[in-house]
Amino acid sequence: MNQFEKNVQSKRNDAVDSGVGFIVSFGFFATMFAIATLIQFLGS
Numbered sequence: 001m002n003q004f005e006k007n008v009q010s011k012r013n014d015a016v017d018s019g020v021g022f023i024v025s026f027g028f029f030a031t032m033f034a035i036a037t038l039i040q041f042l043g044s
Helices: 014-043
Strands: none
């Protein structure tokens, strides 16, 4: 066992972190899509 396995900085579950990252990135792209759709709707 190396020193990094002994001295862990975060003991949280990685699935929670990946889920939060997925939700944040999905929310960002969904917001971009909604803004682009709104601009296209108002421009035509």
